[in-house]
Amino acid sequence: MNNSKTIKKSNNTLVMNLLKGRTLIVLSILVVFFSIASPTFLSASSLLLIAKHVALYGILGIGMTYVIINGGIDLSVGAIVGLSGMIAGGLINEGLRMFGYTIYFSVPLIVLITIICGALIGIVNGLVITKFNVAPFIATLGMMYIARGFALLRSNGATFSNIVGKEGLGNTGFEVFGRNVGGIPVGAIILAIIAVIAAIVLKKTPFGWHILSIGGNEKAARLSGVKVKKVKIMVYMISGICAAIVGIITASQLVAAHPASGESWEMNAIAATVLGGTSMAGGVGTIGGTIIGAFVIGVINDGLVMCGVSEFWQMVIKGLVIIFAVVIDQFQRNLQAKMALQSRNENK
Amino acid sequence: MDKVSLKDFSQNNVCLHAECMDKIYPGTKALDNVSFDVIKGKVNVLIGENGAGKSTLMKIIAGIEQPSSGKIYMDGEEVLFRDTTEARKHGIGIIHQELSLFPNLSVYQNIFMAKEKTRGKLILDNKTHIGLTNKILNKLEHPLDANTLVGDLRVGQQQMIEIARNLIQDDLKILIMDEPTSSLSQQEVDVLFKLMRELTAEGISIIYISHRLEEIMKIGDYVTVLRDGKFVANAAVKDISVPWIVQQMVGEGKSYPKRDRKIDWSRQEKVLEVKDLTLPKSGGGYLLDNVCFDLKKGEILGIYGLMGSGRTEIFECIMGLRPEHTGTINLEGKALKVRNISEQLDRGFAIVPEDRQREGIIQTLDIGKNISLSSLKNYAKAFFVDSKKENKFIDEQIKDIHIKVADKSLPILSLSGGNQQKVVIGKGILTSPKILLLDEPSRGIDIGAKTEVFDIINQYAERGLSIIVISSELKEIVAIADRVIVVSNGIKTDEFSGDEIKEESLVLASYKGHYGN
Numbered sequence: 001m002n003n004s005k006t007i008k009k010s011n012n013t014l015v016m017n018l019l020k021g022r023t024l025i026v027l028s029i030l031v032v033f034f035s036i037a038s039p040t041f042l043s044a045s046s047l048l049l050i051a052k053h054v055a056l057y058g059i060l061g062i063g064m065t066y067v068i069i070n071g072g073i074d075l076s077v078g079a080i081v082g083l084s085g086m087i088a089g090g091l092i093n094e095g096l097r098m099f100g101y102t103i104y105f106s107v108p109l110i111v112l113i114t115i116i117c118g119a120l121i122g123i124v125n126g127l128v129i130t131k132f133n134v135a136p137f138i139a140t141l142g143m144m145y146i147a148r149g150f151a152l153l154r155s156n157g158a159t160f161s162n163i164v165g166k167e168g169l170g171n172t173g174f175e176v177f178g179r180n181v182g183g184i185p186v187g188a189i190i191l192a193i194i195a196v197i198a199a200i201v202l203k204k205t206p207f208g209w210h211i212l213s214i215g216g217n218e219k220a221a222r223l224s225g226v227k228v229k230k231v232k233i234m235v236y237m238i239s240g241i242c243a244a245i246v247g248i249i250t251a252s253q254l255v256a257a258h259p260a261s262g263e264s265w266e267m268n269a270i271a272a273t274v275l276g277g278t279s280m281a282g283g284v285g286t287i288g289g290t291i292i293g294a295f296v297i298g299v300i301n302d303g304l305v306m307c308g309v310s311e312f313w314q315m316v317i318k319g320l321v322i323i324f325a326v327v328i329d330q331f332q333r334n335l336q337a338k339m340a341l342q343s344r345n346e347n348k
Numbered sequence: 349m350d351k352v353s354l355k356d357f358s359q360n361n362v363c364l365h366a367e368c369m370d371k372i373y374p375g376t377k378a379l380d381n382v383s384f385d386v387i388k389g390k391v392n393v394l395i396g397e398n399g400a401g402k403s404t405l406m407k408i409i410a411g412i413e414q415p416s417s418g419k420i421y422m423d424g425e426e427v428l429f430r431d432t433t434e435a436r437k438h439g440i441g442i443i444h445q446e447l448s449l450f451p452n453l454s455v456y457q458n459i460f461m462a463k464e465k466t467r468g469k470l471i472l473d474n475k476t477h478i479g480l481t482n483k484i485l486n487k488l489e490h491p492l493d494a495n496t497l498v499g500d501l502r503v504g505q506q507q508m509i510e511i512a513r514n515l516i517q518d519d520l521k522i523l524i525m526d527e528p529t530s531s532l533s534q535q536e537v538d539v540l541f542k543l544m545r546e547l548t549a550e551g552i553s554i555i556y557i558s559h560r561l562e563e564i565m566k567i568g569d570y571v572t573v574l575r576d577g578k579f580v581a582n583a584a585v586k587d588i589s590v591p592w593i594v595q596q597m598v599g600e601g602k603s604y605p606k607r608d609r610k611i612d613w614s615r616q617e618k619v620l621e622v623k624d625l626t627l628p629k630s631g632g633g634y635l636l637d638n639v640c641f642d643l644k645k646g647e648i649l650g651i652y653g654l655m656g657s658g659r660t661e662i663f664e665c666i667m668g669l670r671p672e673h674t675g676t677i678n679l680e681g682k683a684l685k686v687r688n689i690s691e692q693l694d695r696g697f698a699i700v701p702e703d704r705q706r707e708g709i710i711q712t713l714d715i716g717k718n719i720s721l722s723s724l725k726n727y728a729k730a731f732f733v734d735s736k737k738e739n740k741f742i743d744e745q746i747k748d749i750h751i752k753v754a755d756k757s758l759p760i761l762s763l764s765g766g767n768q769q770k771v772v773i774g775k776g777i778l779t780s781p782k783i784l785l786l787d788e789p790s791r792g793i794d795i796g797a798k799t800e801v802f803d804i805i806n807q808y809a810e811r812g813l814s815i816i817v818i819s820s821e822l823k824e825i826v827a828i829a830d831r832v833i834v835v836s837n838g839i840k841t842d843e844f845s846g847d848e849i850k851e852e853s854l855v856l857a858s859y860k861g862h863y864g865n
Contacts, residue, residue, distance in 0.1 A: 204471050206464040213450050213461050220448035223412060224513075225433040225462040283452035340500040 012339055019332040023275055023292045023325070030296065034303035041306050048185060052178075052253060054298035055187030056246050060269035061276070061290040062198045063242030068273055069202075070235045071215040071282030072136035076125060077243040077269055079147035080118055081262025084247025086151045088114045089160030089257025092171055104169040107176075115244045121147060122240020126233030140236075144266070151259040160257040178253030187249045191291075194242070199287040211235060215282025271318070272297050275325045296321070363388040363553050364409065364440075364522055369418035371404050371577075378404040379415070380577040386522055391544060391554045393564045393585070396574035397597055397820070402557050403445060405574070406524050409555070410442040411435030433462075439521030441514035443528050445557075447506050451499030456481040458498050459513050484512045489539045503629075504532050511540070523547065524555045529563065530656060541567050559654050561590050561859050575599050591852075598822060598851045609830060613845070616644040618681075619814045620783055625675040627661055627838075635661045636673070637838045643783065643816060648809050650829030651818045652854050657861065658838040659818045660702060663785050667699050668692045679782070693722070696782035700772050700789055702818070708772040709760050716742045716756035718771050723778040745774045749804050766797020773804060777813075784808065786817045790824055802828050822851045836861025 018025070034041040060077050067074045088110050095104040105113065121143065128139040165171035177186050202208035210231045213221040222228050246265075251257040275293030278285030300321060304314045364386040371379040379401045386392050394402045407413040409420065411429030420427050422438060429435040432442075449458050456477045465473045465480075481494040490508045492501075498509060507528060514523055529537045544554055544567060558564055564571060565585060572582040573596040581596045620643040627636040636658045643649050653659040665673040668686045677684045679695060686692060701707035709718055719742050720727065727738040742756055749770045753763065760768060769789060776784055786805065790798040805828065809815055819825040825832060831845040834857035842857035844850075 204474075206462075206466060206472060209453070209457060209461060209464065209472070212453055212457075216450035216452035217448065220450060221461070223432055223442075223444065223448050225431070225436060283450070340497075 012335065016332070016335060016339065019328065019335070022328055022332075023277065023289060023296060026275075026321075026325075027292060027296050027299065030299045030303065034299065034307065038303065038306040041303060044183075046302065046306060048180065048183075050298050050302045051188045052185045053302060054294050055185060055191040056250060056265070057268045057272050057297050058191045058291050058294035059187075059194055059242050059246050059249075060265060061272035061294045062194055062287055063239030064266075064269040064273045065276070065278050065285050065287060065290045066198070066202070066211060066235045067136075067239050068270075068278050068280060069215045069282060069285040070211050070232060071218065072129065072232070072235070073140065073270070073280075074122075074125065074236060074239045075137065075140040075266050076121065076143035076147055077239060077246075078262040078265040078267075079144045079151065080121055080240055080243035081247040081250060081265055082259055083121075083147045083151040083154075084114045084118050084244040085251035085257040085261055086154040086160065086259055087117055088174070088248055089163045089251050090154055092163045092165050092174055093160045095169075104171050106170055107165070107173045110171070110174070111248055114248055115241055118240040118242075118244025118247070119237050120240070122237035122243075123233055125240065126236035129236070130229040130232050148259075148263075155259065157259060159259070160251075161255075163251060163255060163257060175252050175255050177249045178255065187253065190245065190249065194245070195287055195291055202287060207231070207234070212283060215284075217283075268297055271322050274322065274329075277329065279329070280326075361388045362386065363423065365421040366405070366409060367419050367421065369405060369408060370416045371401075371408065371413065372416045378577050379408075379418075382418075382574065382577070382579045384572060384579075385582075386553050386555060387570055388553050389548050389551045390569035391548060391556050391567055393568035393571040394555060394557045394574065395559075395561075395564065395571060395593060395597065396580075397822070400574040400597075401577040402574055403526055404577075406442065406526055406555065406557065409435070409522075410440055410524055412442075436517065439517070439519045440524070441517055441520055441522070442524040443510050443514055443526060445526040445530075447503070447510055449498050449506055449509060451497070454495050454497055455485075455492055455501075455509055456494040458509055459484070459516060461513075463516065480516060481512070484515055487515075488512060488543065490536075504536055507532055508536070511543075520547075520552055522553045522555065524557075526557045527559065528556075529558060529560065537563070559859065561593060564593070565590060573597055594852055594855050598855060611646070611830075613644050613647065613830065616646065618642045619645050619679070621676075621678040621681075622662075622666070623676045623678070625662065625665055625673060625677070627658075627665060627670055627673045634838045636665065636835075638675075639835065639838075639840045641833050641840065641843070643814050645814055646809055646812045647830050648805065648815045648817060648828055650825040650832040650849075651816060651835060652820070652822070652825050652832055652858060653818075653835040654820065654858055657835045657858065659835050660787060661838075662835070663699060663787055663816075663818065666692070666785065667697060693779060696780075697785065698722070698776035698779050698781035698783070699785040700769075700776055700787060702787035702791065704765070704769060704772060704791070709768055711759075711761055713760060714757045715746075715751075715753055715760050715763065715771060718760050719745055719756075719774050719778060722775050723780075726778075741778060745778055749774045749777075750800060764793075764797065766793040766800065769793055769797070769801055770804065773801070777808065782814065784813055784815045786815065788818055788820065790819065790821065798824070822854055825849075825854070826851055834858050834860075 040046055063077060064074060091105055091110045091113065095102040125140055125143050128134050129136050163174055165174060179186055181189065202211065210221065210226045213224070213226055214228055214231060218228060247262065250261055272293035273285070273290050274280065275296050276286065276289030276291070278289065300318055301314065304317065362385045366384045369379050369382045369384070370377070382401065382405060384405060394405070396402050404413065408415050411432045411434055414430070427438055450461065456474070459481050460477050465476045467473045478494045482491070485492055488508055488511065490505065492505065498506060501509070511528060514520065528540065532540065548554060556568065568585040570582065571585055571588065571593065573580040573593065575597060580599065622642070623640050625636050625639040626634060629635045639662060641649070651659050651662060661670065664670045666677060666686070668688045668691060671687060677686055684695065710721065716739070720738050723741070724733060727734045727741070746753060746756060751767050751770050751774070753767070760771065763771065773789070789801055789805070793801070805815060805817065817825065817828060826849050829849065831843065832849050832854065833840055834842045834854055836858050839861040841860040844853060
């Protein structure tokens with residue numbers, strides 16, 4: 001009797017550890033599967049391509065992770081990607097017309113302006129949510145249409161092509177964000193830097209605690225003296241900044257800014273976040289998990305393309321993977337609760 | 349004022365003085381011109397029935413809510429707390445009645461939330477956090493791994509974390525404890541009391557709210573009694589006794605006319621019989637512990653108990669909302685297998701829930717639809733609702749329960765609280781139930797409407813409907829019930845019928861359940 005209990009318990013612990021590493025396990029299975037199914041999958045050029053795509057989903061996913069841990073959602077990030085690309089591309093090709101003059105900025109300034117625009121959009125999201133009590137889903141859904149609308153308005157729906165700048169105007173070099181440095185895409189390097197900073201902030205700073213606390217129990221956070229509104233606005237601002245950075249990288253990778261770029265990428269970001277173990281109810285999640293989640297999404301997308309699977313089947317498969325991930329997540333939660341109860345009873 | 353000498357309430361040892369506090373919520377006055385003194389280095393007890401205004405007063409002192417009018421003085425200077433952070437700066441900490449912890453975070457994160465220690469103002473100093481956490485938990489005689497998730501702890505342990513959070517404050521002057529012992533074991537309570545003695549010896553003042561009268565006699569130094577948002581009396585604990593407190597809490601006030609029904613209940617048939625109803629609590633212990641009672645035909649049975657005593661849980665078990673309960677429920681002599689609420693409704697149970705706004709009415713539907721909602725299938729013709737038949741029943745019911753309404757297609761929110769409650773009762777009655785369960789039917793409605801609601805309840809009882817009423821208002825339950833059972837801490841502590849139903853005995857019985865553990 002006693003013996004069988006111990007076996008069951010160690011079984012539970014084993015299952016638990018498997019569950020905790022599930023996204024990594026899924027990722028390994030996918031990599032093995034695709035390298036068998038498609039001979040080109042493990043080649044340097046296709047891995048570079050995957051890394052470029054993962055960088056985009058990963059950076060968006062980091063912002064989204066903050067938002068979801070905080071108990072919200074941000075549907076506007078895909079549209080902000082499109083708008084920021086248009087802002088940056090427009091500033092390079094057409095400059096800023098003001099008082100009858102046209103001003104051309106250098107690339108670092110353009111990057112800064114674009115990021116500030118993304119931050120401002122995020123702040124507006126946060127203000128609408130906290131000051132007017134609009135549900136995050138609705139507020140950011142509205143912002144999604146507004147940002148996409150402005151992206152299309154900027155050039156009346158046209159693309160800014162060949163955004164390399166002119167030597168004489170001193171605004172060359174924008175395409176650097178789409179290049180490789182030492183064989184690694186710049187986007188992936190940016191992802192790595194942002195991920196490290198974001199993980200440290202979440203784990204090691206008071207601000208990170210406050211994000212987690214609001215997602216866990218907003219009322220208790222307020223009563224503890226956490227500045228709930230300020231933290232929420234900051235979180236949406238960070239998500240906006242991440243989206244603007246992705247917008248810059250995308251435009252740079254393509255050497256063109258297209259107003260429709262980033263469409264439905266918010267869904268990829270949410271999928272990466274959820275696959276990484278972040279709870280949609282808030283309060284639980286890690287940056288590392290989201291990065292692995294972004295890899296899963298990237299590998300599925302590109303791997304299926306390399307295998308020649310039709311775009312339509314790609315969607316079906318992606319959907320199944322996401323639902324499967326959340327089902328397993330629930331399973332893990334139940335098991336965790338059961339184990340906690342068990343150990344509590346044993347301690348008594 | 350009472351016989352008690354008030355020389356202790358002189359200016360120099362009062363560390364906080366709240367003067368003429370008013371707090372008005374839409375529809376009710378939670379606090380009415382209450383003044384309150386906190387004596388330095390003592391345990392200041394605040395006591396009163398549910399809704400007496402104790403928690404409201406504490407929330408104001410802790411900066412969670414702002415008074416409608418009134419002033420707070422600390423050490424002779426006026427202070428103003430716009431939020432908890434400002435109150436905390438003045439050395440005021442509060443342990444909440446409901447746990448306000450973060451289940452997703454660890455023990456030390458919970459303790460230091462919004463009071464983080466940092467290195468270089470940026471990076472959290474978790475070594476210090478964990479060290480201080482261990483120190484404080486050892487002081488509380490509750491060593492725990494500081495990395496444990498709070499969601500994995502027992503409720504009693506969580507309560508200790510809540511207490512620990514307040515003790516790490518360096519300049520703590522006043523500690524408010526709103527029913528801190530409600531989920532603690534006796535051993536944990538002893539540790540807490542020892543700690544309270546240590547704190548007061550250090551000059552920290554404690555404001556203590558508890559429903560357990562014997563605890564107040566043991567730990568309290570001064571007691572202040574509130575009733576219906578008003579100050580009633582204060583005294584030094586050494587000068588008073590438990591009956592004095594009960595008398596102050598109950599007051600004399602006017603009461604509702606006592607009904608007089610000349611029925612020999614022993615000869616009436618039993619409609620409902622509940623035996624050994626037991627409901628386990630998720631963190632250990634019981635919400636209901638072997639509760640037995642019966643209900644006769646046409647009888648109004650009252651259930652009296654404090655908040656959290658298990659009274660609402662009795663209804664939840666009967667209605668099938670708590671499938672984990674054990675015990676037998678017999679309806680007209682037949683044992684029932686209680687599985688879910690719709691089955692219970694079909695068997696002839698109807699419930700009027702406690703929270704009218706959230707569970708009683710559907711705000712978006714009109715008056716008529718709210719009345720007919722539960723009995724819609726009676727008016728169904730194939731897949732459609734026969735509106736003619738539906739309207740006939742709605743009109744009859746509106747007349748029957750005296751709802752003053754110009755048009756039944758008006759929104760439900762256009763009615764007053766009292767009329768809304770009548771609609772909810774009418775909805776239950778249209779299902780032609782055998783047993784009607786009413787949870788706090790007079791909550792949040794004015795005196796006139798209360799009397800009308802009671803008239804309706806009486807009227808249906810006369811017609812043979814068996815009714816169980818939960819109420820925390822003594823005068824009401826004394827006036828309306830043929831028989832009253834009292835629950836306390838999940839235990840049925842007493843039963844009264846006819847002339848035995850008296851306010852004092854009900855109050856005493858409602859504390860009894862806590863003596864045992």
